Amino acid sequence: MGRQPCCDKVGLKKGPWTAEEDKKLINFILTNGQCCWRAVPKLAGLLRCGKSCRLRWTNYLRPDLKRGLLSPHEEQLVIDLHAKLGNRWSKIASHLPGRTDNEIKNHWNTHIKKKLRKLGIDPLTHNPLSTPTPQQPQNDQNQVPQQITKPPSIMPEENDHDHQNIEEEVIALESSNTISLKDMTTPELETIDFCTDDVPLIDPYEILVPNNSSTTSAAATTSSSSACCSSSSSSDHSSKNKFLDQDHHEWQFPDFEWPGTTFDYYNDDNNNMGLWDYDLSSSWDLIIINADHDGDSTKKLDIVDPDPLINYQCPRMVFDQDRW
DNA sequence: AACTTGCCCAACCGCGCGCCT
DNA sequence: GAGGCGCGCGGTTGGGCAAGT
The missing domain is CATH 1.10.10 (Arc Repressor Mutant, subunit A)
Structure with missing residues (x-):
């Protein structure tokens, strides 16, 4: 056009x-x-x-972004999903909370591709590397690779059972709707081995809101009752929205509640966050619980000067880069 | 110390899709 | 149905940085 x-x-x-x-x-x-x-x-x-x-x-x-390298399990998930979906990075990203399509795409191109080649696996087809025959031309870049019986694993210790877990994890991801913050800390979920070495698990009451500690649990309560970003893994619960400042103090960023019923990371058809249909300021004030000076944890903070808000609400940005 | 090479990733580009008129 | 528009997606680029020589 x-x-x-x-x-x-x-x-x-x-x-x-x-x-x-x-x-x-x-x-x-x-x-x-x-x-x-x-x-x-x-x-x-x-x-x-x-x-x-x-x-x-x-x-x-975006405040709900996870930073840092993908964990081995996340990588495995990406490989599994890539075997199913091909280069549909946004679809793949929708299965990995806090990860962007760009991030996954970059990680695929710089890390996973090499790993797979090293293992003798064609990253395009997910089949063992072999010279193409006239009857079997190489897949087009955009073609969804054929589903193979067992997607390759980059997990050195992985066995069939582990792989089955990944499969179940993906299915769970796809079928799950919402998991509240409370749900996220259930023992069942804690048992999911998902880069827990990167980020320790936290309980809702541990959710940190900068400044006023007396209202922190109130913030956690508020967010746990309203938080709806579903998650399938313990690391997601623990690392998502959690940031470290320069002095390695942890800052927790409660989940958003997105418009509509509940925000579902895993719904392929609903993976845009509907940002512009939503008044962000009404959700961000969940974080600004420390504005409460008289015990009313639901009290809202007037948005007059946005600078202090940014300092509170975007700790990742504040501490992620020196310029902040 | 100076230069080269390779890696990483934020950002850009172009296209396709869906919606609207 | 055609055309315009906005948005999202996937591929690509290029600058910064670290490692190697």
Whole structure:
């Protein structure tokens, strides 16, 4: 249809985002839940295209993002899902809470591909590497690979039983709807071995909200009753929304409650977060429990000066980079 | 110390899809 | 049905950094 590239406009900035731009974008999202990406740069005072803003938010600024390398189990999950779905990174990402399609795609290209090749497995087809025959041409890049009986494993200790667990995990992921924060700490889920060495498990009462510790449990209660981001693994429960500051103090970021009934990471058809249908400021104030000075944990904090909000609500951004 | 190479990942680009008029 | 528009997705790029020479 011959569309003009959205960033063709003269004067639009490209390249790495600055702290100032991040701040503007976050401020805008905090105070304007209802908007469209195209309007964001204009309204937020950014010299970026809407696409760039969306990308920045979804891939980097979103508060529910997990950082760091994928755990071996996450990698295995990616491999299993790739065997089923092919290069549908967004679909794969929807099965890994806190991970973005970009992140998974990058990880696949830089790590997993090599690992599989080392193991003699074709990362495209998930079949053993062999020279292509005329009858058996190499799969097209976009072609969904044939489902093979047993997707390759990169887990050195994995046996059939382990693999079955992964399969069950995927099925569970796909069928699960919501798991409350309370559910996340059930012993059953704790037994799932899912990079627990990376992040220790926490109980709801341990959820940290910066500042006022007396209201922390109230925050946890609030979030556990309303938190709805489903998760299939113990590490997800424990590491998601948890951040370390420069002094290695842990900061916990409670889950969002997304619009509609409940937000479901694992529903393939519902994996966009419906961000713009939702007033973020109304959910973020769950975090700002420390605004409560008279025991009312549900009291809301007026959003007057967004800077302190950012400092509280986006600890990852605050501490993830020196510039914050 | 200077240079080269390779790796990683944030960001960009172009296309396809769905919705609307 | 055609065309315009916005958004999301997947592929690619390029800059920064670390390791190697």
